[in-house]
Amino acid sequence: ISELTNGFKDLTPINLKTNxxxxxxxxxxxxxxxxxxxxxxxxNFIAFxxxxxxxxxxxxxxxxxxxxxxxxxxxAIPGFNKKMILLLSTKGDCWEGGYINETLNIVANLxxxxxxxxxxSYKGTSALALNEGTVTVIESDKVDIxxxxxxxxxxxxxxxxxxxxxxxNNFSILTIIIAVxxxxxxxxxxxxxxxxx
Numbered sequence: 001i002s003e004l005t006n007g008f009k010d011l012t013p014i015n016l017k018t019n020x021x022x023x024x025x026x027x028x029x030x031x032x033x034x035x036x037x038x039x040x041x042x043x044n045f046i047a048f049x050x051x052x053x054x055x056x057x058x059x060x061x062x063x064x065x066x067x068x069x070x071x072x073x074x075x076a077i078p079g080f081n082k083k084m085i086l087l088l089s090t091k092g093d094c095w096e097g098g099y100i101n102e103t104l105n106i107v108a109n110l111x112x113x114x115x116x117x118x119x120x121s122y123k124g125t126s127a128l129a130l131n132e133g134t135v136t137v138i139e140s141d142k143v144d145i146x147x148x149x150x151x152x153x154x155x156x157x158x159x160x161x162x163x164x165x166x167x168x169n170n171f172s173i174l175t176i177i178i179a180v181x182x183x184x185x186x187x188x189x190x191x192x193x194x195x196x197x
Contacts, residue, residue: 011075011085012115013123015133019114023135024048024143025061025070042094045070049086049107050143056109059086062101064094071128071136076115083108089128100127 028044042062047070049057061070068091075085084107092101130136 009078011077013133014074014076014084014113014115016072016074016135017133018116019074019110020052021074021135022050022143023070023072023137024050024141025137025139027066027139028060040064040094042092045139047072047088047137048143051110054111057086057105057107059088059105059107061088061090061103062092064091064098066139068098069136069138071130071134073123073128073134076113077106081113082110084110084113087123087128102128 025045025047028046030043031041033039033041043064043066045061045063047057047059047061048055049059063070070088070090073087073089075087077083077085086105086107087102088105089100089102091098092103093099128134
């Protein structure tokens with residue numbers, strides 16, 4: 001690999017915020033195991049990438065749950081002024097509590113790109129480290145887009161078809177625990193009452 005890439009130019013890490021890149025991650029659905037419908041294998045999301053309030057890409061991504069962070073880094077491609085590479089680092093393998101997966105996407109249709117890089121961080125084989133040029137997003141975060149009036153986003157590939165958020169489960173863990181305790185108390189009471197008769 002070193003011999004093949006010997007003459008290649010390096011990618012320049014760019015500051016996503018300086019380039020007015022914002023990202024909105026939206027939950028799509030869960031993928032469940034075919035043998036056990038109660039176990040979740042992964043969660044499917046879609047990341048809408050904006051520059052200057054204009055959507056430039058929508059990228060399907062995989063994760064594990066709605067609370068996990070998604071960290072993005074941008075890289076300028078030598079010789080291309082309207083394209084960049086977007087690196088996503090997030091928990092994508094959900095086994096044993098989850099493992100970090102990293103994926104690369106080419107994003108086109110950029111208006112302009114501030115190619116001034118920052119060189120105080122080097123991306124190696126380990127997971128992406130947060131720095132001043134990265135953007136971290138959680139599914140519940142909303143992007144402030146001037147022409148976006150609600151939580152529904154129109155996709156490019158299916159015109160006028162909204163992707164709506166799936167309804168969230170409104171039961172908290174505390175509510176479930178209280179309900180279980182109350183059910184146990186009522187069960188014990190009726191059990192004692194019926195055994196006395």
